[in-house]
Amino acid sequence: RRATGVCPMEVVQRAAEEVMLRLGNNASTSKSENHTTDMDSMRDELVELRREQLELLKILQKQNEVLINMQNQNQNQKTQTQTQHHITPNPNTHITSISHLPSTPLRRALHMTGLAARLAVDAGTRKVLGKRDNSPGVLSSKALDMLVDRLCQMRGAALKLGQLLSIQDKGVIPPHVLEAFARVRNQTHAMPQHEMTSVLVSELGEAWRENFAFFDETPIAAASLGQVHRATLHNGTHVAVKIQYLGVTDSVSADMSNLRWLFSFGILPKGLYVDNILKELQRELLRECDYKGEASRQTHYRSLLEADDDRAGGLSLVHVPNIIESVSTKKILVSEWVPGKPADTLFSPEFGEGLGKARRDEIAEVFLRLTLKELFKWQTMQTDPSFANFMYDQQNHNLHLIDFGAARTFDKSFVEKYLLIVYGSTVKNRDLVIRFSKELGLLTGEECDEMLAAHVEAAFIASLPFSARGVSDFSSFDISMQMKPHVQKMLKLRLTAPPLEIYSLHRRLNGCFQLMTNLSASVDCRKIFLEMLRDIHPSLSDETRGLIT
Numbered sequence: 314r315r316a317t318g319v320c321p322m323e324v325v326q327r328a329a330e331e332v333m334l335r336l337g338n339n340a341s342t343s344k345s346e347n348h349t350t351d352m353d354s355m356r357d358e359l360v361e362l363r364r365e366q367l368e369l370l371k372i373l374q375k376q377n378e379v380l381i382n383m384q385n386q387n388q389n390q391k392t393q394t395q396t397q398h399h400i401t402p403n404p405n406t407h408i409t410s411i412s413h414l415p416s417t418p419l420r421r422a423l424h425m426t427g428l429a430a431r432l433a434v435d436a437g438t439r440k441v442l443g444k445r446d447n448s449p450g451v452l453s454s455k456a457l458d459m460l461v462d463r464l465c466q467m468r469g470a471a472l473k474l475g476q477l478l479s480i481q482d483k484g485v486i487p488p489h490v491l492e493a494f495a496r497v498r499n500q501t502h503a504m505p506q507h508e509m510t511s512v513l514v515s516e517l518g519e520a521w522r523e524n525f526a527f528f529d530e531t532p533i534a535a536a537s538l539g540q541v542h543r544a545t546l547h548n549g550t551h552v553a554v555k556i557q558y559l560g561v562t563d564s565v566s567a568d569m570s571n572l573r574w575l576f577s578f579g580i581l582p583k584g585l586y587v588d589n590i591l592k593e594l595q596r597e598l599l600r601e602c603d604y605k606g607e608a609s610r611q612t613h614y615r616s617l618l619e620a621d622d623d624r625a626g627g628l629s630l631v632h633v634p635n636i637i638e639s640v641s642t643k644k645i646l647v648s649e650w651v652p653g654k655p656a657d658t659l660f661s662p663e664f665g666e667g668l669g670k671a672r673r674d675e676i677a678e679v680f681l682r683l684t685l686k687e688l689f690k691w692q693t694m695q696t697d698p699s700f701a702n703f704m705y706d707q708q709n710h711n712l713h714l715i716d717f718g719a720a721r722t723f724d725k726s727f728v729e730k731y732l733l734i735v736y737g738s739t740v741k742n743r744d745l746v747i748r749f750s751k752e753l754g755l756l757t758g759e760e761c762d763e764m765l766a767a768h769v770e771a772a773f774i775a776s777l778p779f780s781a782r783g784v785s786d787f788s789s790f791d792i793s794m795q796m797k798p799h800v801q802k803m804l805k806l807r808l809t810a811p812p813l814e815i816y817s818l819h820r821r822l823n824g825c826f827q828l829m830t831n832l833s834a835s836v837d838c839r840k841i842f843l844e845m846l847r848d849i850h851p852s853l854s855d856e857t858r859g860l861i862t
Contacts (some may be wrong), residue, residue: 406719601718653704677834698824738776778838
């Protein structure tokens with residue numbers, strides 16, 4: 314940029330656009346002049362343009378490497394002079410590497426620029442020269458692998474978005490993209506020990522170790538914003554210590570513009586309103602970076618659970634760990650240690666033959682009951698359905714909820730309108746679904762008949778578990794595939810983005826049904842829904858009570 318006044322990525326992008334334009338012009342000219350195109354000549358020209366584009370990409374990559382090396386030089390010199398223990402990734406966790414988190418806007422932009430350049434070349438090549446693998450989308454399988462690897466290394470907003478996309482519906486996100494993003498949940502990087510120590514010192518002081526009788530310096534888990542270590546307090550309490558990645562808060566805002574640019578390469582459908590997803594993601598992440606706020610939300614949720622009338626019944630398995638406030642700060646969260654495995658592994662070799670059918674059905678029923686209770690009664694929901702946030706302790710038969718960074722409240726008016734859409738869907742009342750979809754902001758009132766029909770049918774299908782009498786068998790109950798044609802129409806015809814609350818709400822609901830499917834559970838969802846309606850009926854507004862019979 315200093316030498317030419319032009320961003321190298323802009324040069325690469327213009328080159329890709331020129332390839333598309335010239336190909337289009339040649340095809341148009343051939344058609345208008347009604348003669349056969351010389352395919353060999355055209356291919357030679359495209360190959361030459363491709364060669365020029367790759368040369369530009371090499372220049373860009375070289376510049377990126379030089380700048381990243383300059384940024385790393387001082388940090389590497391400092392690291393080499395420090396005496397530190399070597400951290401080996403634990404084979405029993407999903408931590409796949411120890412790496413420095415690029416935290417400054419420049420460093421993150423450089424990482425994202427290099428990735429975007431590769432994706433641009435991959436997409437352009439597949440469009441011009443044809444697909445050369447079995448990947449059905451805009452990007453090749455190799456490019457998607459590259460995307461996943463880079464998201465895991467960058468962590469922060471980039472990794473969080475990949476994790477959230479991994480649990481979206483197959484009718485919304487192309488299956489090959491979902492498959493790639495699913496690996497994001499199982500591949501995470503932890504930070505080097507000197508960075509971990511730096512955070513502990515800044516939050517708890519130079520004598521931070523005095524807070525613990527034992528502290529395991531090898532992380533047992535790592536996620537988008539922080540990593541978790543085992544420790545023991547002086548009173549013998551075993552605790553989990555979540556430590557925020559060094560500089561991750563500063564990276565959130567920088568990531569937003571980078572992610573908008575990255576997803577402009579056609580990875581996701583336009584009808585998803587990616588800008589709105591990123592806006593809501595930024596709001597969530599900034600809240601999640603405040604561990605004091607998370608501690609408050611976890612304590613509030615725990616009090617709701619303990620005070621609920623259903624605590625001794627359907628929710629007796631659910632447990633929320635205590636927060637250890639004396640050693641928790643804005644960037645360090647210490648809570649009671651709880652054992653267990655992620656809930657979606659209950660049907661895996663980790664449990665030998667897997668849990669029995671009756672036990673899996675019970676856990677799925679509890680999870681659905683809890684989800685409905687959160688939304689419609691408490692109006693406080695843990696909206697990150699990552700299965701690692703729901704740990705099943707087989708020995709004590711408990712379901713532990715361990716992460717409340719994404720917990721949020723919903724306005725009572727919003728909840729009641731959403732309830733009426735769900736209820737209207739279960740009784741196949743088209744007018745009720747459309748009316749409250751408009752009031753909620755899901756529809757504008759100007760939609761064409763085709764869009765309205767798709768919206769209503771999708772709502773009816775989504776509510777099938779609550780309208781079907783008797784037990785629903787989720788081993789063969791694939792709602793997403795039934796919804797797919799209607800969702801695809803909606804993505805093309807919708808006139809407005811959904812309310813921001815819908816993104817986190819549907820993420821949790823989708824995760825709930827995905828867990829039930831993973832467990833091959835059989836659950837009487839209608840019975841649980843009607844029990845919930847009777848439970849909340851006295852607290853509903855007069856209008857809502859009048860519409861529900």
